[in-house]
Every structure is written in C-alpha cells, then in structure tokens.
Amino acid sequence: MPADARRAVEEAARASWGRLLAHLAAGTRDLAAAEDALAEAYLSAVRSWPRTGVPDRPEAWLLTAARRTLIDAARHRDVATRALPSLARLMHQDEPGTPSTIPDKRLELLFTCAHPAIAVGVRSPLMLQAVLGLDAARIASAFLVSPAAMGRRLVRAKTKIKQAGIPFAVPGPDQLPERLEFVLDAIYAAYGTGWDERSGLVDEALRLARLVTQLLPGESEAHGLLAALLHGAARERARRADDGTFVPLDEQDVRRWAPALMAEAERHLARATAPGPYRIQAAIQSVHNRRAVTGSTDWATIAALYDDLVAHTPSIGAHVARAAAHMQAGAPAAVLAMLDALDAPTYQPHWVVRAHCLHRTGADPSGATRIALGLTEDPALRAHLVTTFARWSEGAADHPPG
Amino acid sequence: MQYLIMAMETAEEFAEREDPERGAEYWAGWGAYLAALSESGVMTGTGGLHPPATSTTVRLRDGQRVVHDGPFADTKEQLGGYFVIDVPDLDAALEWAARCPAAARGAVEVRPLMTPEYYASTGAG
Structure with missing residues (x-):
C-alpha cells in the first residue's frame, strides 16, 4: 500500500496548493482552469509517486505537470483559432529551479479573491478554495448553503475574475489600506462572526491570517486581526463543557484556555501599532484573556475599548x-x-x-x-x-x- | 482589455445640459474628463446621448413590431453617454470610472468587452 506516497501528495497539497495555484493563475487570471490543471497534477502524483518514488522537489514536479495540462488545453483550444497571448505567457514562464524559487504570488491571489468587484459573500469562500484548496462541499456547509449553490457562486466569481479582468496584483500604496481591509474582513468572516464560531473554519482562518502577516509584516491591522483570532481560538476548548453544553465566556474555566495561542496573540498585538478596528478587537480579547492571570475581568476597560470600536466600525454586532x-x-x-x-x-x-x-x-x-x-x-x-x-x-x- | 464605461445620469444632470445657469459647470466637467481620456491615449470610442425622453424602444412579438416611447427600463439613472477604453485590467478601468462626472451624482457601470480569446472559446470561434 503506497501510504507514504499518498501522504506525500496530501502534504504537498496542503502546503503548496495556494502557492502553486497563485503561480499558475497569475499569468492568465483563469482560476478555474488553473485549479483543474493543478487538481489533475495532484491526481497524477497519486498515481505515479507510489511507483517512481516521491520526487526531490515535489512542488516543482506538480507545477510542471499542471503547466503541461494548461498548455495542452490552451493549444487544443487555440489550434482552430489563433495563437493567443495566454499560451505565449505560459510557454515563456521560466521553469522553476527549486521549490523556493517559485515566486510567492499568494498575496496577489488574496487581493484578487477579496476584490471589491467580487460579491462580498463569496470573497471568503473564494479565498478558502483558492488559497487553501478547501473543497466546495466543505465550504458550503460552513456557510450554511447547499454545495450546488456554493459551487455556482464560486464559478460565477471565477468567471468574473477572468472576464472582467480583475487584476492579479497587490494594490499600490494609496489603495492598499482600503483593499487590505477587504482581505482581512473576508478572513474574519471565515472565522465566524461575533458570538458563535459555527463556521468551524477556525484553523483555516488562522492559516490565512498568519499568511497575511507573513506576506505583509508591516501592516498593523493584519497583526491585529491575527491577534484577535488567536485570542478567540485560545478559548475554543473552554466553550463547551465535557458533556457538550455551552459555557459563556465569563464562566469559562481559564485552565482550558490555550496559553501558547494567547502568547502568540500577544506578540502580534504588540506589532499592531496603528489605530484600527482589528487592533481594538485584539485588545478587547486580550483584556478578556487576562483573566487567566488576574482571575477577574476588567469590564470598564472592555467597555471603553468597545466605545472606540463602534467609532471605527458601527456594525450591529459591535x-x-x-x-x-x-x-x-x-x-x-x-x-x-x-x-x-x-x-x-x-x-x-x-x-x-x-x-x-x-x-x-x-x-x-x-x-x-x-x-x-x-x-x-x-x-x-x-x-x-x-x-x-x-x-x-x-x-x-x-x-x-x- | 477593453471596457465600456457607461455614464448613468440623473434627471437633474440631464436637465442641467440646457440650463443657462448650471450648464457651463456641467459641460466643463465633461470637457475635462474627455480631455484627460484622450490625452492619456486609452480611449477607443465615445458618444454622448440625448436624454431618455428622446428614446424609442422596439420589440418584435409574434411577428409584430411593438414600438413604445421611452427607454426599455424606467430607472432613476439613465444612460447619458459612453466611453470605450483600453487598459490593462479592471482596477485601471475603475480608476477612469471614478473620475467620470456621472459617478458623483448618478452611477457609472463598467463592463468588459468580449475578447478574441473569449469568442474563440465559444461557438463564435
């Protein structure tokens, strides 16, 4: 049983999906075609790696296989018509030498998925699918819609990216703060809104939020969002008693909170130095979690922070x-x-x-x-x-x- | 990529075109926009339209022509003019749409033109 090879494919899929997809789609803006080609590359890896062994550079192998599929498809389409720019772009992309030389275009991909021209409700699902490779059925159940309906929304969004020419680019400095807000909001929505974390996508949202802080280490609000999510995730195990009953925040047993996540959250909160709604959210969660140390909750400080928050984001939830x-x-x-x-x-x-x-x-x-x-x-x-x-x-x- | 920029204007804006007091300001805005577009070299086509009251809509139903006075849909903003621009991507097109005088009071719709690549992928190819 080629369990090792299968595991290698699964690991490669989890670790590299977004990176490879971003790279494949950057030139053509055709997310759907890139996804199909990449899925096929993973499939052929499942078939051939058990026989040939796992290649030295699995990412490069997968990228080459996916690109070959894309070129074949483009050639097939274009033979009857005319030589087209997308084919030329694909053919002239340099073959990557080592995995580390595959340029990371995931930030561009995130900005494409959360572009204001994409319907607001589909931005998070699109990110989860494109950057993390989650399948439509999983995303659909997290967002409480039927897989078929979610599939249609995702297809429509990808068609729009391609046909409307939504750029695969990091916005310039004048646009960056506003557009980053869309990216962060989409990640926050994936986490689940406000009081209940019914979406069940906590780990996925954390991965996206971590990714943004890695790719844009100087952006205060990115650190603020990650800190807020980490502080919330730290309480994940305390939200339900052993028998499954709901435990409200002020009755939670602080011994069930995760100290490592809280410490990571504090490190990122320290890097959120500019005023912004996610920094405030992180500060609120930080005050809540200080109960693990002090034994009591400073509600006056929390109330003052919420006064600040509604000045920034006057949402009903806030x-x-x-x-x-x-x-x-x-x-x-x-x-x-x-x-x-x-x-x-x-x-x-x-x-x-x-x-x-x-x-x-x-x-x-x-x-x-x-x-x-x-x-x-x-x-x-x-x-x-x-x-x-x-x-x-x-x-x-x-x-x-x- | 080519984009159609549709300037959807309010009734007030249509009225200003011939208003002795506010007309100058109205036209100055459009003059500046047109100048910027042609200066930048992105414009490949344009046209200004008379107000929706001058519109006539035709449908063919059961072999009969059904002609009626006015635009096909009665919306608050109506098409007042259009520009075709050739720019790298949607963000560049949205930049031009935001500068359009109709954006301030009416609305500006941006639509991509079908590309040769798209035609090739369909029955048209």
Missing part, C-alpha cells in the same frame, strides 16, 4: 457587544437606552443582552427571553439560555421584584 460590556461594567439601565437606539429586531445577541439588562434592573425579561430563544440557532446555546432564563424565573418567584 454595538450590541458594546452594550453587553457596559452592562457587565454595571450600567444595565443605561444599556437599555443604548439598545433602544439600535435597529436590530432579528439580531439574537441583542435580545439576550436586553433580557439580561431587564433582569438586572428588576423588570420582566420574559418578552425578551422568548424572542432571544426563538432567534437562537445553536442547540447548545439554546439549552444554556433556557437554563439561565429558568433560573431567573425561579429566583423571581423566591424574591418577587418590587
């Missing part, structure tokens, strides 16, 4: 998280006014925070708890909320307010 922090900092009545000013009738966290504030101010939370439960997707979270709300009504029976 506003509700800010309200929650102020509630924890001890101002539930003021927070109710804050929530009244928001227009978020179907945003579940809004109703959870409102219910908590009503409960803390001695008002009847039952209207808010009912809506909160009705809007909750995650069964473990719903079970947790049911328990919490039930405890309140028992408490209220013991000590009726007023």
Whole structure:
C-alpha cells in the first residue's frame, strides 16, 4: 500500500496548493482552469509517486505537470483559432529551479479573491478554495448553503475574475489600506462572526491570517486581526463543557484556555501599532484573556475599548457587544437606552443582552427571553439560555421584584 | 482589455445640459474628463446621448413590431453617454470610472468587452 506516497501528495497539497495555484493563475487570471490543471497534477502524483518514488522537489514536479495540462488545453483550444497571448505567457514562464524559487504570488491571489468587484459573500469562500484548496462541499456547509449553490457562486466569481479582468496584483500604496481591509474582513468572516464560531473554519482562518502577516509584516491591522483570532481560538476548548453544553465566556474555566495561542496573540498585538478596528478587537480579547492571570475581568476597560470600536466600525454586532460590556461594567439601565437606539429586531445577541439588562434592573425579561430563544440557532446555546432564563424565573418567584 | 464605461445620469444632470445657469459647470466637467481620456491615449470610442425622453424602444412579438416611447427600463439613472477604453485590467478601468462626472451624482457601470480569446472559446470561434 503506497501510504507514504499518498501522504506525500496530501502534504504537498496542503502546503503548496495556494502557492502553486497563485503561480499558475497569475499569468492568465483563469482560476478555474488553473485549479483543474493543478487538481489533475495532484491526481497524477497519486498515481505515479507510489511507483517512481516521491520526487526531490515535489512542488516543482506538480507545477510542471499542471503547466503541461494548461498548455495542452490552451493549444487544443487555440489550434482552430489563433495563437493567443495566454499560451505565449505560459510557454515563456521560466521553469522553476527549486521549490523556493517559485515566486510567492499568494498575496496577489488574496487581493484578487477579496476584490471589491467580487460579491462580498463569496470573497471568503473564494479565498478558502483558492488559497487553501478547501473543497466546495466543505465550504458550503460552513456557510450554511447547499454545495450546488456554493459551487455556482464560486464559478460565477471565477468567471468574473477572468472576464472582467480583475487584476492579479497587490494594490499600490494609496489603495492598499482600503483593499487590505477587504482581505482581512473576508478572513474574519471565515472565522465566524461575533458570538458563535459555527463556521468551524477556525484553523483555516488562522492559516490565512498568519499568511497575511507573513506576506505583509508591516501592516498593523493584519497583526491585529491575527491577534484577535488567536485570542478567540485560545478559548475554543473552554466553550463547551465535557458533556457538550455551552459555557459563556465569563464562566469559562481559564485552565482550558490555550496559553501558547494567547502568547502568540500577544506578540502580534504588540506589532499592531496603528489605530484600527482589528487592533481594538485584539485588545478587547486580550483584556478578556487576562483573566487567566488576574482571575477577574476588567469590564470598564472592555467597555471603553468597545466605545472606540463602534467609532471605527458601527456594525450591529459591535454595538450590541458594546452594550453587553457596559452592562457587565454595571450600567444595565443605561444599556437599555443604548439598545433602544439600535435597529436590530432579528439580531439574537441583542435580545439576550436586553433580557439580561431587564433582569438586572428588576423588570420582566420574559418578552425578551422568548424572542432571544426563538432567534437562537445553536442547540447548545439554546439549552444554556433556557437554563439561565429558568433560573431567573425561579429566583423571581423566591424574591418577587418590587 | 477593453471596457465600456457607461455614464448613468440623473434627471437633474440631464436637465442641467440646457440650463443657462448650471450648464457651463456641467459641460466643463465633461470637457475635462474627455480631455484627460484622450490625452492619456486609452480611449477607443465615445458618444454622448440625448436624454431618455428622446428614446424609442422596439420589440418584435409574434411577428409584430411593438414600438413604445421611452427607454426599455424606467430607472432613476439613465444612460447619458459612453466611453470605450483600453487598459490593462479592471482596477485601471475603475480608476477612469471614478473620475467620470456621472459617478458623483448618478452611477457609472463598467463592463468588459468580449475578447478574441473569449469568442474563440465559444461557438463564435
């Protein structure tokens, strides 16, 4: 059984997919064709490496095989018509000497996938597929759409890149900050938004975020995003009890947090030196995780950081998280006014925070708890909320307010 | 690559064309844009259009010509003019679209022209 060869192919796939794909697609902007050719190269590696042994330079082998497929396809297409520039570009690309000489075009690829001309909802899926080689079915389930629908969206996006001529380039200095924001936002969306990490793409998002900090080491917000994701990922194991029940952040056992990830997060937070929303997010997570050392949470600092964050990104998520922090900092009545000013009738966290504030101010939370439960997707979270709300009504029976 | 830049203008902008007070400013904006385009050498075609009220739409239905007064769709912004430019990629085309006077109040749509390579990949090849 050629298990070693198969493992070598799998390792090469994981380590080199994005690098090789970026290289193949850079000249033609034809992501779909490059993906097909690269997939075929991996397939022929699975077939031939068990017989011939793993080549000295697997990446170079795969690149050569994929490029041959692309040239054959182009030649086949072009014979009947005319000699075309894409064929010429492919033929004149220098053969790489060693894997390290394959120029890294993954940054260009990231900027292409998160280009503003690509529909916002497909930017993260496109990145996951192109840069990490995730298959459409996996991506589809993470984003809660059918594999067929996700497949169509990805195909449409790749067609747009090719036909609309979306450049394979790192934007110039005047455009870079704005365009980098799209890249970082797409990575953040892959991680899963705000309160629940239902996307299940934590490791993949971390890989993308790490990649951006490696490729753009001077960009503060890239470090900020990575630091925020790492701090969140450090708590991954503490979010569920052994029996699968949901554990909210302020009840988590800090011994289950991952110190190595928190330390890595702090290193990147230190390199996020310019003001920006991801640096603030990282700072918020950092204050939360300091509980592992101090034993308590500094809610006043967190609330102040959220004040900053909503000034940068006035999203509903940020506003509700800010309200929650102020509630924890001890101002539930003021927070109710804050929530009244928001227009978020179907945003579940809004109703959870409102219910908590009503409960803390001695008002009847039952209207808010009912809506909160009705809007909750995650069964473990719903079970947790049911328990919490039930405890309140028992408490209220013991000590009726007023 | 060639791109069609469609300048979608508001009713207000169409009206300004013949407005004795605001007309000069309106035309000065377009004059400067056209000058910049031709100076840079990227423009391969252009045309300005009379307002949508001058439009007539024709359909052939069951062998009958159905002709009606006005544009085919009643939208807030209407095509007021177009430019064809030849630039390396979409980003370069979007730069020119952003400079178009219609971008400030109306909208500018950018569409790639089909390439010989694309035709070759279809039944047209």
